[in-house]
Every structure is written in structure tokens, then in C-alpha cells.
Amino acid sequence: MKIDSLIGKFVRRVNRQHICFPEAAGGTRLPSPNPDRRYLLYLHVPYCVVLCPFCSFHRVKFNKDRAQQYFRALRREIELVTDAGYKFDELYVGGGTPTVLPDELLRTIGLLRELHSIRGISVETNPDDLDNGRLPELREAGVKRLSVGVQSFDDELLREMQRFEKYGSGSQIRSRLRRAMGIFDTLNVDMIFNFPHQTEASLRRDLDILVDEVGVDQVSFYPLMSVNSTRKMMLRTVGRVDDSRERKMYEMIARRMLSAGYTRSSAWCFSRRPGMLDEYIVERDEYLGLGSGSFSYLQGSMYASTFSINHYLRVVEADRTGTVRRRDMTERDQMRYYLLVQLFGGSLDQAAAEARFDGRFQRTMWPELAALRIIGAMRDSGGVLTLSESGYYLWVLLMREFLTGVNSLRDQMRHNIARETALLPVH
Numbered sequence: 001m002k003i004d005s006l007i008g009k010f011v012r013r014v015n016r017q018h019i020c021f022p023e024a025a026g027g028t029r030l031p032s033p034n035p036d037r038r039y040l041l042y043l044h045v046p047y048c049v050v051l052c053p054f055c056s057f058h059r060v061k062f063n064k065d066r067a068q069q070y071f072r073a074l075r076r077e078i079e080l081v082t083d084a085g086y087k088f089d090e091l092y093v094g095g096g097t098p099t100v101l102p103d104e105l106l107r108t109i110g111l112l113r114e115l116h117s118i119r120g121i122s123v124e125t126n127p128d129d130l131d132n133g134r135l136p137e138l139r140e141a142g143v144k145r146l147s148v149g150v151q152s153f154d155d156e157l158l159r160e161m162q163r164f165e166k167y168g169s170g171s172q173i174r175s176r177l178r179r180a181m182g183i184f185d186t187l188n189v190d191m192i193f194n195f196p197h198q199t200e201a202s203l204r205r206d207l208d209i210l211v212d213e214v215g216v217d218q219v220s221f222y223p224l225m226s227v228n229s230t231r232k233m234m235l236r237t238v239g240r241v242d243d244s245r246e247r248k249m250y251e252m253i254a255r256r257m258l259s260a261g262y263t264r265s266s267a268w269c270f271s272r273r274p275g276m277l278d279e280y281i282v283e284r285d286e287y288l289g290l291g292s293g294s295f296s297y298l299q300g301s302m303y304a305s306t307f308s309i310n311h312y313l314r315v316v317e318a319d320r321t322g323t324v325r326r327r328d329m330t331e332r333d334q335m336r337y338y339l340l341v342q343l344f345g346g347s348l349d350q351a352a353a354e355a356r357f358d359g360r361f362q363r364t365m366w367p368e369l370a371a372l373r374i375i376g377a378m379r380d381s382g383g384v385l386t387l388s389e390s391g392y393y394l395w396v397l398l399m400r401e402f403l404t405g406v407n408s409l410r411d412q413m414r415h416n417i418a419r420e421t422a423l424l425p426v427h
């Protein structure tokens with residue numbers, strides 16, 4: 001266990017140096033698109049009916065008028081980047097709760113499909129929205145993957161998470177999931193493991209429900225993460241996170257899912273059939289994010305949109321996108337990110353990596369690659385690097401630390417809300 005905590009500390013230190021948006025970052029406009037490229041579009045819908053205490057995403061309490069105004073701005077922002085030449089072939093709508101206003105969501109998807117040839121659409125939702133009678137319309141609108149935030153079926157844990165009253169008991173959620181099965185190509189369930197009061201028996205019951213009772217298409221098991229903005233609230237509600245239990249719980253999950261015939265789509269995502277849509281950052285090298293609180297990764301730079309919804313509405317009204325921060329990554333950081341994301345998906349094609357970095361990948365990354373081989377985290381098979389069984393947990397740990405870094409970035413962006421709210425858009 002000691003090695004896990006050492007690796008965690010090391011990645012946290014690297015994150016502090018590399019995952020940040022400097023105050024005077026060079027420019028805030030999105031770059032011109034590559035005309036030969038089709039991009040993945042991420043849309044962020046920050047509204048939620050309940051604000052869960054462990055959640056560090058950009059989310060705010062639902063208000064119907066404000067959310068309608070927000071969706072209108074989102075559609076305008078789509079038109080702006082389309083006019084700028086961006087072409088999209090895939091859409092991921094996350095939040096928040098994107099299905100909080102189904103009519104607005106359907107209009108937004110409709111606009112995007114009018115403007116672009118979209119081949120895959122993935123939408124996040126919460127268990128109560130499975131009962132709103134709108135799932136067939138979402139399917140009809142082209143949604144292929146619906147991802148439901150369940151977190152756990154354990155009523156005690158759901159109460160601690162303050163989700164029980166709004167999103168229902170474990171048994172209500174199970175019934176809703178069973179009814180939703182078969183509507184979409186992929187019904188994904190998001191779960192969290194390593195809650196402080198989660199026992200192994202409780203996790204085992206969750207696994208039995210997912211595999212034996214619901215027979216869900218895909219499950220993503222995220223380790224519980226905490227950041228500064230959520231730490232106090234989490235202590236008061238779900239308790240103190242103990243990372244030392246994480247490996248054992250992950251191994252339990254992996255054993256159960258693999259023995260039930262699921263395959264890994266990523267280190268923590270298990271699918272019944274290969275080739276199902278999964279985390280967009282694994283599948284796409286570059287993506288564009290729109291909406292308040294979204295991030296983009298384009299041409300070696302990270303971009304962040306304002307977390308101030310007021311500022312976002314005003315800049316979009318003035319025909320600008322909500323992008324307010326940019327960080328240029330060194331080539332080495334881009335390669336590290338590439339390695340992290342590709343191996344999170346299970347494998348890295350060496351020829352593709354060389355093509356992506358003009359033949360400099362192995363030459364630059366040899367210390368990292370050698371270290372991974374020496375500790376037995378990775379195997380080499382015919383030009384493809386794949387994670388070993390022990391490498392998978394290492395990758396859960398690395399990805400957890402990376403996402404914790406991204407969550408800290410969200411904290412950093414939240415600090416700018418008051419100032420950005422006071423700013424007028426620049427024409």
C-alpha cells in the first residue's frame with residue numbers, strides 16, 4: 001500500500017506544477033479549427049435539482065427561467081463555433097443534469113444535428129429522469145448512450161449523499177434501470193466506490209444488482225475523490241475518505257465484472273460488448289467544450305470557459321464564446337497526457353503515438369516507459385503497449401489524481417466567478 005500512496009503524492013506534486021491556468025495566460029480565443037478534422041463537442045449543463053455534497057463539478061441549483069436562458073445561450077454558442085468553421089461528428093452532454101429540461105435539451109440536440117453530421121450522442125442523467133416518459137424521444141433524437149448517475153444502491157449511503165429523497169431508494173432506482181434497459185445502444189451506470197461507510201458487503205450487493213438483476217450494458221466505477229471545496233462538506237456527510245481501502249475495492253469490482261463476461265473499456269469502465277461508447281477523452285485526442293464550466297483540449301492547449309453563468313450569458317449575447325483561460329502545454333506534457341489517456345483506455349499503439357508526435361514519442365518518453373516496464377505495469381505486444389493486471393490499478397490511481405487536479409482547477413476557476421461576473425464582455 002505504501003507504493004500507492006507514494007505514487008499518489010508524486011502525481012499530486014506534478015499536478016500542482018502542470019494543471020493550472022496562469023492568470024495572464026496568452027489569449028482567450030479558441031484557435032481556428034483544422035478544416036480536415038471532425039471534433040467531439042462537449043456541452044456542459046450545470047443545473048441540478050439537488051447539490052450532492054461530494055460533487056466538485058461545476059453545478060448550480062436548478063432554476064427554470066435561468067436554465068432556459070442558459071440553453072438558449074448554449075445554442076447560440078454552437079452557432080458561433082459552427083460559423084468559425086468547427087465541424088462536429090460526436091456529442092457528449094454532461095453536467096450537472098442535462099435532462100433537467102428535456103425540451104430544451106432536445107432542441108439543442110436538434111440544432112446540432114441540423115448543422116452537423118453527428119454519429120454518436122451521449123447524455124448524462126439522474127435516476128428520477130428515467131421516469132419522465134421522455135427516453136424514447138431522446139432515442140429518437142439520436143442519443144445512443146445514456147449515462148445514469150446512480151453512485152450506489154445502498155439506502156444508507158444514498159441518504160448520506162443526500163440523494164435518497166430526490167433520486168429514490170436503491171430498489172426504486174433498480175426498477176427504473178430495468179425499465180430503461182434496451183432503449184439505448186448503451187445504458188451506462190456511474191457508480192462510486194470507497195465511500196467511507198461503504199462495506200465490502202454493500203459493494204458486493206451493488207455488483208450483484210448491476211450484473212445479475214439489471215444486466216446493465218456498461219458500468220463506470222469512479223473512486224471517491226475529494227478536493228478543497230468539498231472536503232468539509234464531505235466530512236459532515238459521507239465521512240473522511242481512506243485511500244488505503246481503494247485498491248482492495250477496485251480489485252473486487254474488476255474480478256466480479258470480468259468474471260461476469262464484461263470487458264474493460266477503460267481502467268474503471270466495464271462493458272458487456274466491445275466497442276461501446278465510453279469516456280470521450282479516451283476516444284478523442286482533441287475536443288471542444290461549450291457552456292459555462294467546460295474545458296477544451298485543442299492543438300496542445302487547454303481552454304476553460306467562465307464558471308460565472310452571468311458572465312457566460314453576457315459574452316454569448318455579445319457573440320463571443322465563454323472561453324476565458326488558456327494554458328499552452330509543453331510537448332512533453334502533451335505526451336504525458338497522451339500516455340495517461342491512452343493507457344487509461346487499456347492500450348497505446350506505438351506507431352500512432354509516433355505519428356501523432358512526428359517520431360519523437362519514444363525518444364522523449366523513454367524514462368516513463370522504462371519505469372512502467374520495470375514495475376511490471378505494462379506489456380509490449382507487437383507494437384502495442386497494454387496495461388498488465390497490476391497496471392490497471394496503478395492507472396486508476398493516476399487517473400484519480402489527474403481528475404483531482406482537474407477538480408482543483410475547477411476550484412481555481414470558481415475563485416474568479418465574482419470578478420468575471422462584474423466584467424462586461426469585450427466586443
Ligand code: SF4
Pocket residue numbers: 047048050051052055056057059095096097126149
Ligand atoms: S453528483 Fe450529479 S446530481 Fe449530484 S450535484 Fe453532481 S452533477 Fe449534480
